[in-house]
Amino acid sequence: MRQRLSSEPDRYRGRRRVPTPPRSRYAVVVTSAFVGAGVVALGAASNLPDAKAVSPDVLESLKTSQVATEALNERAEDGNRASRSNDREADAELDAAALNDIYLLPLDDYEFTSAYGVRFGKLHAGIDLAAPDGTPYKAVHAGKVTKAGYNGGYGYSITVQQDDGTEVIYAHSRRLLVKAGDAVKAGQVIGEVGNTGYSYGTHLHLEVHVKGTPVDPIVFFQDQGVDIKLKIESVYAGMAAAEAAS
The missing domain is CATH 2.70.70.10 (Glucose Permease (Domain IIA))
Structure with a gap:
């Protein structure tokens, strides 16, 4: 195997080698990517409807639905109270009927x-x-x-x-x-x-x-x-x- 002499022209010298970028350049590239993504996200968010810009009709519909729900709940509670009251009245009537129909001893001791x-x-x-x-x-x-x-x-x-x-x-x-x-x-x-x-x-x-x-x-x-x-x-x-x- 022949040893290459220093005087021979280098066969690779005709090729252009891309130098390896330093680590600091990698940081710049990655940071730029994140910044770009943030800009895209902000742009997308700017297309979403603002809470303050919700249609008044929608808000009115929500309010109406809430009022109806509260009315139904209140009506159900009134029904429960009325049912409990009716139960108490029925128990009182049963107690009164029982008292009117019972027999007892006339004396405690005799x-x-x-x-x-x-x-x-x-x-x-x-x-x-x-x-x-x-x-x-x-x-x-x-x-x-x-x-x-x-x-x-x-x-x-x-x-x-x-x-x-x-x-x-x-x-x-x-x-x-x-x-x-x-x-x-x-x-x-x-x-x-x-x-x-x-x-x-x-x-x-x-x-x-x-x-x-x-x-x-x-x-x-x-x-x-x-x-x-x-x-x-x-x-x-x-x-x-x-x-x-x-």
Whole structure:
């Protein structure tokens, strides 16, 4: 292999070589590219509609839509309030109906001493519940007082007539706390136990008349969910007591 002499002409000298640009020139080129892109972006943005230049019709349409939405929401809320109010009214009506239809025990504590039936050759048309003199007794059912005063063998007595015509008589009272014409609620105190009239010992004599005929109060009250002998009241006893006390 022949060694090239320094005196030989260089075969590459006839070619023009492009010098490598310095790094600083690369920075200038890249920066220019970004600047150009920014100008293009600004130009494009200048073609977008300005918020201030939105059509008044569009703004008015948006306002109308918002007002309609608010009106619908307000109407829905009004409907919910009305529904809740109706529910409360319906519950109150149900409670009132329940209070008017319940039966309760006439005394908190007593001793059952005499049943319904023939006694001494005569019909004992009610039952006797012994309790201390002056013990308050309550209406067993809602109704209207048709009689209140001294009534022969019944002594001081009260007759309460219910809406269906059934009558309950409370006899031998020491004191009466209602008068004829009064409306009473179940559980309302209406008199005090006594020993007036044809009575042997202090007690409350209780009678029930259905369509003008006396019936056995034990059986009648059992049909209404109240057991006189076992001293079991209606499931609504607490509600009725609170209503009577109000």
